[in-house]
Each structure stands twice: as C-alpha cells, then as structure tokens.
Amino acid sequence: xxxxxxxxxxxxxxxxxxxxxxxxxxxxxxxxxxxxxxxxxxxxxxxxxxxxxxxxxxxxxxxxxxxxxxxxxxxxxxxxxxxxxxxxxxxxxxxxxxxxxxxxxxxxxxxxxxxxxxxxxxxxxxxxxxxxxxxxxxxxxxxxxxxxxxxxxxxxxxxxxxxxxxxxxxxxxxxxxxxxxxxxxxxxxxxxxxxxxxxxxxxxxxxxxxxxxxxxxxxxxxxxxxxxxxxxxxxxxxxxxxxxxxxxxxxxxxxxxxxxxxxxxxxxxxxxxxxxxxxxxxxxxxxxxxxxxxxxxxxxxxxxxxxxxxxxxxxxxxxxxxxxxxxxxxxxxxxxxxxxxxxxxxxxxxxxxxxxxxxxxxxxxxxxxxxxxxxxxxxxxxxxxxxxxxxxxxxxxxxxxxxxxxxxxxxxxxxxxxxxxxxxxxxxxxxxxxxxxxxxxxxxxxxxxxxxxxxxxxxxxxxxxxxxxxxxxxxxxxxxxxxxxxxxxxxxxxxxxxxxxxxxxxxxxxxxxxxxxxxxxxxxxxxxxxxxxxxxxxxxxxxxxxxxxxxxxxxxxxxxxxxxxxxxxxxxxxxxxxxxxxxxxxxxxxxxxxxxxxxxxx
Ligand code: O2Y
Ligand code: MN
Numbered sequence: 214x215x216x217x218x219x220x221x222x223x224x225x226x227x228x229x230x231x232x233x234x235x236x237x238x239x240x241x242x243x244x245x246x247x248x249x250x251x252x253x254x255x256x257x258x259x260x261x262x263x264x265x266x267x268x269x270x271x272x273x274x275x276x277x278x279x280x281x282x283x284x285x286x287x288x289x290x291x292x293x294x295x296x297x298x299x300x301x302x303x304x305x306x307x308x309x310x311x312x313x314x315x316x317x318x319x320x321x322x323x324x325x326x327x328x329x330x331x332x333x334x335x336x337x338x339x340x341x342x343x344x345x346x347x348x349x350x351x352x353x354x355x356x357x358x359x360x361x362x363x364x365x366x367x368x369x370x371x372x373x374x375x376x377x378x379x380x381x382x383x384x385x386x387x388x389x390x391x392x393x394x395x396x397x398x399x400x401x402x403x404x405x406x407x408x409x410x411x412x413x414x415x416x417x418x419x420x421x422x423x424x425x426x427x428x429x430x431x432x433x434x435x436x437x438x439x440x441x442x443x444x445x446x447x448x449x450x451x452x453x454x455x456x457x458x459x460x461x462x463x464x465x466x467x468x469x470x471x472x473x474x475x476x477x478x479x480x481x482x483x484x485x486x487x488x489x490x491x492x493x494x495x496x497x498x499x500x501x502x503x504x505x506x507x508x509x510x511x512x513x514x515x516x517x518x519x520x521x522x523x524x525x526x527x528x529x530x531x532x533x534x535x536x537x538x539x540x541x542x543x544x545x546x547x548x549x550x551x552x553x554x555x556x557x558x559x560x561x562x563x564x565x566x567x568x569x570x571x572x573x574x575x576x577x578x579x580x581x582x583x584x585x586x587x588x589x590x591x592x593x594x595x596x597x598x599x600x601x602x603x604x605x606x607x608x609x610x611x612x613x614x615x616x617x618x619x620x621x622x623x624x625x626x627x628x629x630x631x632x633x634x635x636x637x638x639x640x641x642x643x644x645x646x647x648x649x650x651x652x653x654x655x656x657x658x659x660x661x662x663x664x665x666x667x668x669x670x671x672x673x674x675x676x677x678x679x680x681x682x683x684x685x686x687x688x689x690x691x692x693x694x695x696x697x698x699x700x701x702x703x704x705x706x707x708x709x710x711x712x713x714x715x716x717x718x719x720x721x722x723x724x725x726x727x728x729x730x731x732x733x734x735x736x737x738x739x740x741x742x743x744x745x746x747x748x749x750x751x752x753x754x755x756x757x758x759x760x761x762x763x764x765x766x767x768x769x770x771x772x773x774x775x776x777x778x779x780x781x782x783x784x785x786x787x788x789x790x791x792x793x794x795x796x797x798x799x800x801x802x803x804x805x806x807x808x809x810x811x812x813x814x815x
Contacts, residue, residue, distance in 0.1 A: 244332045246332050294309060305793065307680075337370070353434045445673070459483045461486070508616075525601060529561070529563045550598075563590070634710065
C-alpha cells in the first residue's frame with residue numbers, strides 16, 4: 214500500500230494506527246494520504262481537483278473555488294440518518310433507530326472494498342480551540358478530497374489535532390462516497406451512491422459511519438455527527454450541553470459586553486444573527502460561532518460556551534450586502550462554493566445576492582441556466598465554506614479555551630402568527646419549556662418539503678443523539694446546577710411574524726439589534742418588563758424604535774384561542790415522548806394552560 218508518509222512516523226497513537234490499518238483492510242483503497250493540515254496540502258489537493266474538473270477556480274475571489282454536486286446529493290438526509298443505541302428507547306421517537314449489531318453487519322458489507330481505485334485520506338481534527346480542555350479530537354477517514362478541503366476550513370485539522378490527541382482515544386468516523394472505481398474506470402465529477410446512503414451513529418461506542426453521500430453534514434463528520442449527535446450524548450453523560458446554537462458578543466455603546474447563545478432551526482437566519490451589523494449607533498456585535506455551541510458550567514457557576522468549529526458552512530441564497538455584509542466580506546477570498554451558480558467571468562451568483570442574474574449563468578446543475586425555466590440558478594441549500602477567521606467581526610474570544618460566559622439564551626422559530634417578537638421566560642424551567650416548544654416552518658437545509666410547520670425543540674430534533682425526553686431532563690438538571698443568580702435568562706424570539714397582507718411585520722437583519730438591546734437591558738437589570746400569561750414582554754416604549762417607522766403592537770398581539778390551540782398541540786407533541794418526558798416540564802405546560810384559561814380575568 215502506498216502512503217504519502219509512513220504511518221508510524223505520522224502518529225505514535227497505537228489505537229489510531231490499529232484503527233487505520235483495519236479500515237485499509239476493509240475499504241481497500243489504492244493509496245493512503247495521512248493529512249498534515251498544511252496550506253501546501255490544501256493547495257495540492259485543490260489543484261488536483263481543479264485538474265480533474267471538479268473545482269473551478271474563481272477569477273474574482275483569490276484562492277476560491279466553485280463546484281457542484283450530483284443533484285441527488287444536495288442536503289442532509291434525515292431518512293437515512295440513524296442512531297444505533299442498544300435500546301430503541303434510548304434513541305427516542307425523534308430518531309431513526311437501528312440495532313447496532315445489525316447496522317454494523319450492513320456497514321461492513323457496504324464499506325468492504327468501497328475505496329477501490331481511490332485514495333483514502335485520514336483526517337485528524339480537533340473540535341474546539343486547541344488549548345481548551347473542552348475540545349474533542351475526531352479522526353475522519355474518507356475517500357473524498359472535497360471532504361479534506363472542507364474539514365481543513367471547518368476544523369483545526371492535521372498535525373495540530375494529532376498533537377492535541379497524543380496517545381488518547383479519539384472519536385472515529387469512517388466515510389465513503391460509496392463509489393469504488395474499477396481499473397480504467399473514469400470517475401464522475403461528484404461520486405456518490407444515493408441508493409445506499411447511510412449515516413449511522415453509535416452513541417455507546419462513540420463512533421460514526423457515513424456511506425453514499427459527499428455533501429455537507431452527511432460527510433463533514435465533525436459538524437452535525439460529532440459536534441451535535443455524539444457530543445450531545447457526551448454532554449448528557451458528563452454534565453454539559455452540546456447545542457445547535459450560534460454565539461455572539463454584544464457590546465453596549467458605553468463598553469459593557471455580554472454574550473448570547475441562540476438556537477434557530479436550520480437555515481432560519483442564525484448565521485445572519487451571528488454576524489449582525491447593528492442599525493443602532495454605538496452597539497457592536499462580534500461573532501463567536503454561527504452554528505454550534507458547547508456549554509459547560511464554570512467554577513463560578515456560570516455557563517460558558519465554546520464554538521467547536523473553525524469555519525462557516527453557510528447557506529448562500531439570500532446572503533447579500535443588505536442581509537449580511539459581514540458574511541459577504543468573509544467570502545471575498547479563500548472560500549469554497551458548492552451548488553451556487555457560476556457566472557461567465559468565473560464568479561459566483563445566487564438568488565438574493567442583491568444583483569440581477571448576469572447573462573449566460575451556469576446553474577448549480579453545471580449547465581447553462583435558462584431564466585425562463587423558473588428554476589433557481591443556485592440550489593436553495595447551496596453553501597459557502599470559509600474560515601471563521603476571515604469574518605470582519607470574528608470575536609477574539611473564539612480562541613478562548615474557557616469559552617465565553619452566556620448571559621442570555623434565545624430560541625427562535627419561523628412563525629407567521631402566535632409567537633411575539635420577543636418573550637422572556639419566568640424561570641429556567643419555563644425557559645426550557647420555550648426551547649422544547651420551538652416550532653418552525655421547514656426550510657431547504659434538509660431534504661423534504663419546505664414551508665410546513667414542524668416541531669423542532671431546541672432546534673435539535675435532527676441532531677440530538679439520544680431520546681429527547683431525556684434531553685429535556687438534562688436541561689432541567691443543568692438549571693439546578695447553575696448558580697441561580699448567574700443562570701442565563703431564556704428568551705423566545707420571532708422575526709417572521711406577518712400581517713394580514715402576508716408581509717413581514719419586522720424588518721429583521723441589522724434591526725434585530727433592537728431586540729438584543731432590550732435583552733441586554735433586561736439581563737443587566739436596566740429595565741422592567743410587563744407580565745403576560747405567556748411570559749415577560751417588553752413594556753410600551755422599551756424596544757428602541759428610533760429611525761424605524763413601524764407599528765410595534767401587531768408584533769406582540771396575542772390571541773387566547775391561538776394560544777389554547779398552541780398548548781393543545783404542544784401537549785400532543787410532549788406526550789409523544791411517553792414516560793421519558795419530564796413531569797416538571799409537563800407541569801410547566803399545565804401552568805401555562807391555566808394562565809391562558811384565566812386570561813380574560815387578568
Ligand atoms: O449539512 C448540510 O448538508 C446542510 S445543513 C447545515 C449546514 C450547516 C449548518 N447547519 C446546517 C443545518 O441543517 O442546521
Ligand atoms: Mn445548523
């Protein structure tokens with residue numbers, strides 16, 4: 214077997230050596246590349262992929278590339294994603310469960326000889342700052358050079374991760390596009406195997422197997438698979454939280470800074486919030502992370518968050534100088550674009566970029582785009598992969614090994630009615646209920662219908678690696694351990710309420726700082742809030758509307774009937790977790806129900 218460096222020279226970690234040798238024997242690649250994570254390695258692989266026609270170098274953005282995927286490999290695939298715990302109840306009703314022994318048998322047959330004719334890449338990667346004791350090391354074995362490039366951007370990858378690992382155990386992840394090449398067979402531009410797609414997690418042995426897809430969260434195993442599904446199990450066992458949350462720093466014009474974590478279902482504007490450009494003078498936002506937060510209780514009893522990732526895998530459509538100027542500046546160079554459209558002068562374009570489509574666009578399908586087709590030129594889930602360091606408002610705290618202290622946690626869904634612009638919970642447990650109640654219209658980030666209302670508690674439904682009933686209990690237990698005076702306050706936000714004409718009532722984007730300002734004032738005890746049956750609401754005049762000419766009342770309109778329906782629906786959903794659903798949370802729901810029933814008397 215041909216190696217780029219001798220295995221024993223690359224690592225002394227015996228567990229790692231043994232695991233790699235076993236995977237070579239199973240997958241039978243034609244060569245093995247042990248990644249060092251250097252810039253030279255990245256450039257060499259990018260050049261090879263360019264020569265093969267997979268990557269197209271962009272003329273307007275230095276060191277940037279465009280590629281497009283197989284049309285059947287464009288998003289996460291929840292129907293092919295499995296949690297293989299010993300007992301089905303431990304995976305919970307929200308996950309697809311498979312018996313671990315049966316799944317292993319199936320995987321062994323899928324992976325047998327699956328890398329024939331291909332190079333096997335071994336990618337050690339660290340999730341979290343290298344100096345942090347909260348960080349975890351994973352090793353991904355893959356036959357996709359696209360995955361290597363993305364992992365280099367999204368994680369601390371290569372020699373640095375090996376150094377952090379030493380001789381300790383690691384989280385193994387085996388990935389293959391599932392398309393071996395026979396002798397002389399010409400490769401396709403985007404090899405994959407959609408019919409045999411499986412993304413399997415083994416929470417008890419903490420391992421990941423992914424077969425058949427080369428795209429995003431299915432293939433970049435550090436992200437959704439390790440940092441959420443496996444880490445959520447580690448967090449439950451070890452007393453911390455692995456969450457689908459962005460993290461931002463918010464600085465008051467007078468200089469005081471707080472940190473906020475926020476969970477939104479996939480592609481609901483989380484990246485835009487994480488990189489917000491405030492419309493209120495003097496306020497500053499810094500981005501710590503746009504997708505995932507690992508939160509531990511510090512010695513002082515406060516909740517501290519690190520971002521386990523090093524890059525952004527952001528949704529391109531809708532990103533513009535108006536909606537997210539910081540993202541637009543971030544992606545000016547050293548960026549990979551997947552499934553956007555390509556302009557004739559070799560730049561990228563997507564719907565909502567803020568300029569009309571130029572003539573002669575190549576669509577995400579790699580063919581000339583026909584504007585009359587009424588089909589989008591860029592796939593709705595097309596992405597940019599870029600280092601977080603390139604973000605003009607990247608927080609220096611991104612590298613803080615201790616993380617940042619979280620003062621407020623936000624849960625936001627896409628709701629055209631019912632949920633007010635902002636709402637503060639009465640208590641930690643009430644806040645956990647707000648998180649468990651999160652419901653949103655579906656988006657293009659996952660395969661399936663868009664625009665349907667679905668429950669997505671804590672925005673974790675596709676990402677919790679164990680029974681969500683137990684997950685809610687874990688959140689309640691974390692609340693008991695947090696020092697009451699320092700526990701973050703919990704909020705629900707909704708940027709997406711619409712009026713009778715179907716138009717959004719709230720301008721969103723940079724104006725969301727007006728809501729963040731109110732939250733800042735609440736957590737720093739600068740303002741009173743009003744009482745309502747559903748939680749604390751801003752008092753009249755306490756949301757700063759300066760230079761904004763909109764009526765605020767419709768954003769806070771509450772209707773008893775709608776809320777009675779909401780409670781009934783939540784009760785049905787909560788009951789779906791059976792005996793695993795914590796009684797304390799059902800009590801919270803019943804208290805809410807009583808307050809709503811008494812509403813007219815209030
Ligand atoms: O992983 C994908 O294929 C797209 S989904 C995604 C990507 C980056 C960040 N978040 C998500 C998500 O679905 O939440
Ligand atoms: Mn996400």
